[in-house]
Amino acid sequence: MFRLPTILLSFILLSGETLPAEAWPWQGHSNVQGENQEPQNGGQPGIRDGDQQSTRDTTGMARMLQAMVTTSDINLDGVLDETAWKLAENGTAFVQREPFQGTAATEQTFVQVVYTNDTLYIGIRALDTDPSGIIAKDMLRDGSGDGRYTGKLESDDSVIILLDTFHDQRNAFYFETNPLAARVDALITDEGRDRNFEWDGVWNVAVERSGEGWSAELEIPFNTLRFNPANDTWGMNVRRVIRRKNEEVYWAPIMRNADMYRVSQYGQLTNMAIGNPSRNFRIKPFVIASGDEGVTTDVGDVAGNAQIGLDLRWGVTDSMTFDLTANTDFAQVEADEQRVNLTRFSLFFPEKREFFLENAGIFDFGGGGDRDPRRSRGGRGPLVKVYHSRQIGIAQGDQIPIIAGGKLTGRAGDWNIGLLNVQTAEHKFAANPDSSNTKPNIEPSTNWTVARIKRNVGERSSLGAIFTNRQSSGNDYNRVVGLDAELNPHQKLNINGYYTLSDNPWADSENWAGGGGFNWQGPIWKFSASVDDIRHNYTPEAGFVSRRGIRRSQHEITYEPRPSNISWIRNLSFEVRNSVVARTDNTLETWDGNIRFFAFLLESDDWIGFFFNPTYERLFEPFEIQDGIVIPAGEYTFYHWSTYGRSNPGRSLSVSFHATKGGFFDGDRLMGNITVNYRPSPYFRSETQWNHNDVALEGGSFKTNVLRQRFNASFSPNFSINSYIQYVDTEDMISMNTRLNWIYKSGSDLFIVYNQNWISGETQDRALIFKFTYLWAL
Numbered sequence: 001m002f003r004l005p006t007i008l009l010s011f012i013l014l015s016g017e018t019l020p021a022e023a024w025p026w027q028g029h030s031n032v033q034g035e036n037q038e039p040q041n042g043g044q045p046g047i048r049d050g051d052q053q054s055t056r057d058t059t060g061m062a063r064m065l066q067a068m069v070t071t072s073d074i075n076l077d078g079v080l081d082e083t084a085w086k087l088a089e090n091g092t093a094f095v096q097r098e099p100f101q102g103t104a105a106t107e108q109t110f111v112q113v114v115y116t117n118d119t120l121y122i123g124i125r126a127l128d129t130d131p132s133g134i135i136a137k138d139m140l141r142d143g144s145g146d147g148r149y150t151g152k153l154e155s156d157d158s159v160i161i162l163l164d165t166f167h168d169q170r171n172a173f174y175f176e177t178n179p180l181a182a183r184v185d186a187l188i189t190d191e192g193r194d195r196n197f198e199w200d201g202v203w204n205v206a207v208e209r210s211g212e213g214w215s216a217e218l219e220i221p222f223n224t225l226r227f228n229p230a231n232d233t234w235g236m237n238v239r240r241v242i243r244r245k246n247e248e249v250y251w252a253p254i255m256r257n258a259d260m261y262r263v264s265q266y267g268q269l270t271n272m273a274i275g276n277p278s279r280n281f282r283i284k285p286f287v288i289a290s291g292d293e294g295v296t297t298d299v300g301d302v303a304g305n306a307q308i309g310l311d312l313r314w315g316v317t318d319s320m321t322f323d324l325t326a327n328t329d330f331a332q333v334e335a336d337e338q339r340v341n342l343t344r345f346s347l348f349f350p351e352k353r354e355f356f357l358e359n360a361g362i363f364d365f366g367g368g369g370d371r372d373p374r375r376s377r378g379g380r381g382p383l384v385k386v387y388h389s390r391q392i393g394i395a396q397g398d399q400i401p402i403i404a405g406g407k408l409t410g411r412a413g414d415w416n417i418g419l420l421n422v423q424t425a426e427h428k429f430a431a432n433p434d435s436s437n438t439k440p441n442i443e444p445s446t447n448w449t450v451a452r453i454k455r456n457v458g459e460r461s462s463l464g465a466i467f468t469n470r471q472s473s474g475n476d477y478n479r480v481v482g483l484d485a486e487l488n489p490h491q492k493l494n495i496n497g498y499y500t501l502s503d504n505p506w507a508d509s510e511n512w513a514g515g516g517g518f519n520w521q522g523p524i525w526k527f528s529a530s531v532d533d534i535r536h537n538y539t540p541e542a543g544f545v546s547r548r549g550i551r552r553s554q555h556e557i558t559y560e561p562r563p564s565n566i567s568w569i570r571n572l573s574f575e576v577r578n579s580v581v582a583r584t585d586n587t588l589e590t591w592d593g594n595i596r597f598f599a600f601l602l603e604s605d606d607w608i609g610f611f612f613n614p615t616y617e618r619l620f621e622p623f624e625i626q627d628g629i630v631i632p633a634g635e636y637t638f639y640h641w642s643t644y645g646r647s648n649p650g651r652s653l654s655v656s657f658h659a660t661k662g663g664f665f666d667g668d669r670l671m672g673n674i675t676v677n678y679r680p681s682p683y684f685r686s687e688t689q690w691n692h693n694d695v696a697l698e699g700g701s702f703k704t705n706v707l708r709q710r711f712n713a714s715f716s717p718n719f720s721i722n723s724y725i726q727y728v729d730t731e732d733m734i735s736m737n738t739r740l741n742w743i744y745k746s747g748s749d750l751f752i753v754y755n756q757n758w759i760s761g762e763t764q765d766r767a768l769i770f771k772f773t774y775l776w777a778l
Helices: 004-016 084-088 371-380
Strands: 052-055 064-066 088-089 097-100 109-115 119-127 158-165 170-179 186-187 192-198 204-209 213-221 234-242 248-251 265-268 281-293 302-317 320-329 402-412 414-424 444-456 463-471 474-488 493-503 511-521 523-533 549-558 569-583 588-602 605-621 621-626 630-633 635-646 653-664 667-680 684-699 700-716 719-728 733-745 748-759 762-773
Touching: 064 088, 084 109, 109 234, 119 158, 170 204, 170 213, 302 402, 605 653, 630 700
Parallel strands: 052 088, 064 265
Antiparallel strands: 088 109, 097 248, 109 119, 119 213, 158 170, 158 234, 170 186, 186 192, 204 213, 234 248, 234 265, 281 302, 281 762, 302 320, 320 402, 402 414, 414 444, 444 463, 463 474, 474 493, 493 511, 511 523, 523 549, 549 569, 569 588, 588 605, 605 635, 621 630, 635 653, 653 667, 667 684, 684 700, 700 719, 719 733, 733 748, 748 762
């Protein structure tokens, strides 16, 4: 044990010897590998006669591109041969972020922007000296990656367009495509604090591959966007990935102390004198026909059902949108992951329903979570979330019918505003045959209200407030109010804080939560610390809390040097972080350490890391971890070693794994997780995942296994079939969720969904659902 800090320090010092002095954080404002160097353009191959080009300054907002108004038609075919493209200005001289920060891209890329009265067109020419090396195998709508850092089409060559339409240097629209014309879109809030990839805008793209590389034309109706028509300058950036080289390049340079969501470092798109476009008014009715066995009936009986509903969107102003849903249905939403919970705390499940995901970032409230999305993997989620929309319309695993809901979101000057109101119907839960309670278990009809306002302060900071209310009857309510602040005094520094108070009929004290923290991120060093205080009676029923009556402090230091004398290693990684949880009387409850004592990323984009985790847990009462297996109350100190790795996701066959071995309370635990992705062609992909636990405790031993299998067949970017099969051995349960999706026109879908669940080989329920939607844009 006492040798670990010495070993870690030796690794850091050894790695540091290979770096220039300016890589260290105390060396002022110098940059690594030419961070502020002007890239050498080296000529402009691929620019046709008559093309206009822009090779302006390479530092952030100094990059400028002039959009051009056109009255001529653009034929959306991926071939940029119309007169408008020949006359429009070119943005070029892309700059690397990876692997050689600040140097010129190895392949030429050109971006152009033209627009008509109602539509924005973006042209991309991604030249390639080796067109046969272009990787493109993902046609799935919204892609198959996670989007945290590398984009949803992370396995392919791709281009991402990021538009800061209000030029507020905070928020952006995200549009991504690849050489197969796959479509991914998202809403970026507060420079990536929220990344809503579930948002589906109405837009189209066409792609053409040639002997010079590939080109794309994006067609985005202005009523898909929100913007200020009085402002003729937008923020914009373009990111291209050349997958076989693991190269990431930007039009407006983004360095390693940031990522593509750093909106304040985007370039400028000028001449966006759009005026006042027509108001965005969309009506989207839907019809559902279904048949089920064991869902609304007993097993063996089949029942049919038909339903109609409506979704409506109205652009109240150019920057404010009203959404209405009536008789809401979410039949097309993918099933949740099946998980085995070996903790004392509730698991966190993400929102997947479209109505709640539209502009969800506006409702995001600071504090209580982990700023790094990687910390929320595995179902742990945040410590506290004041508003989590999954509490609405879902209870005890059942879907609660939503009668109607309305939402107003957008901007008014420097204010960001979000208002939501939803009414759910009364719902009777199925009787539990193992319970002696004969009274019906009923969820009453409930009204849910959320109000969120946030004021932009300075260039990148904000102050905000939130209010939530759940009202079932006069004496059955829950209300929460909160204040938060987000300060960004420097591009590398973030400071945040929050305070929130809940109100219930049964509690008038110890009903608050608050905290704050900071993050400092440089190209080599990263530091962060935070503290949260969650009181016993704090209960945000429209949100999520994993632990109450505690204080938690977290600290993290990360060092990621780039050795210049090892050509096959892109960077090394060392990290020390810990989490300390004490009760509000300062009695220590949990101490969880994590030492990444060695990890490295290869130039081939393969990654592996090794970890040591010391843990202290105090149980104040016995913990039944599995049926009949109880861990007694007491104090436990244990240690485990782990390794995590992944191969390059751009390969046809890629693997990721996580393995842990060591102590676990009063016994031992072996945990393994392996995922295998296979994508032999653009038309088929498979993902196989196995989670395994082998636990031996003084009170007994047990094993758990969860198998997940996904199949996807994509016949075009608009037609796909997905199947998601899961098996949990502790429940002897198999579940299957199969969905066919045909986007027969932009914004309009046909879904055919088949669900079935088996327990011990016997069918528990099954359902076949047809859902047809049609979008009218007026």
